[in-house]
Amino acid sequence: xxxxxxxxxxxxxxxxxxxxxxxxxxxxxxxxxxxxxxxxxxxxxxxxxxxxxxxxxxxxxxxxxxxxxxxxxxxxxxxxxxxxxxxxxxxxxxxxxxxxxxxxxxxxxxxxxxxxxxxxxxxxxxxxxxxxxxxxxxxxxxxxxxxxxxxxxxxxxxxxxxxxxxxxxxxxxxxxxxxxxxxxxxxxxxxxxxxxx
Numbered sequence: 001x002x003x004x005x006x007x008x009x010x011x012x013x014x015x016x017x018x019x020x021x022x023x024x025x026x027x028x029x030x031x032x033x034x035x036x037x038x039x040x041x042x043x044x045x046x047x048x049x050x051x052x053x054x055x056x057x058x059x060x061x062x063x064x065x066x067x068x069x070x071x072x073x074x075x076x077x078x079x080x081x082x083x084x085x086x087x088x089x090x091x092x093x094x095x096x097x098x099x100x101x102x103x104x105x106x107x108x109x110x111x112x113x114x115x116x117x118x119x120x121x122x123x124x125x126x127x128x129x130x131x132x133x134x135x136x137x138x139x140x141x142x143x144x145x146x147x148x149x150x151x152x153x154x155x156x157x158x159x160x161x162x163x164x165x166x167x168x169x170x171x172x173x174x175x176x177x178x179x180x181x182x183x184x185x186x187x188x189x190x191x192x193x194x195x196x197x
Contacts, residue, residue: 043105045162045192046070047119050098053091060091060113062102072104074113081115081182081191082123094118101180101192103158115158117180117191124180124191131175136160141190143179153181153190162192 048062051069058076063069080090094100094116101124103115117124129143132150139155180192 043103043158043161045159046102046104047192047194048100048102050094050096050100052096053094055088055091058088060102060116062100072102072111072113074116078113079115080118082118082121084122091116103162103192119180124182126178126180128176128178128196131177141177141179141193143177151188153179153188155190155193159190159192 046062046064048064048070051061051063053060058074059071060074061069061071074088076088078087078091080087080094084090084093099119101117101119102113103117104111104113119126127143127145129145129151131141132144133142133152134140139157139160140152141155142150142152144150176196177193178196179190181188181190183189
């Protein structure tokens with residue numbers, strides 16, 4: 001083998017080794033970013049569709065509206081609104097593709113689903129309107145509809161805790177929201193709301 005061929009092979013080998021190392025570093029950094037904990041702490045709500053339910057390992061897989069699937073573990077005292085049955089048994093009746101709102105807590109890198117609300121059918125109903133008043137202490141939100149009528153809805157303890165920035169935006173001025181509610185004892189109770197403008 002001539003000296004120029006040896007030089008060329010060594011150079012190619014070094015280039016391939018460097019490229020391989022860069023690819024490994026990129027893959028590792030991507031994996032770390034995907035596994036890094038969510039910056040949110042406290043109680044959070046997420047809308048999506050049911051994909052799978054694994055009773056044995058207390059796990060649900062939910063696809064968010066952008067199509068990304070997420071795996072969540074649920075607590076033993078899980079509350080399910082709008083399902084057939086109560087607690088974990090109600091999850092068995094939620095078909096794949098059912099729209100749900102997950103309420104979960106975040107502590108460090110751990111997430112735990114504490115409540116799942118079914119949307120539609122026997123579950124939560126949806127309405128849209130403009131927020132005209134927010135009362136944090138009384139856990140109430142007042143909505144004005146397109147027909148100019150207003151209605152006050154009570155917020156669940158969990159909905160008031162999760163609202164965070166949405167609550168502040170709604171209280172600051174005219175804000176359009178989507179409210180997910182149930183009729184409970186003759187009163188509309190909002191389990192979740194999100195701003196849309």
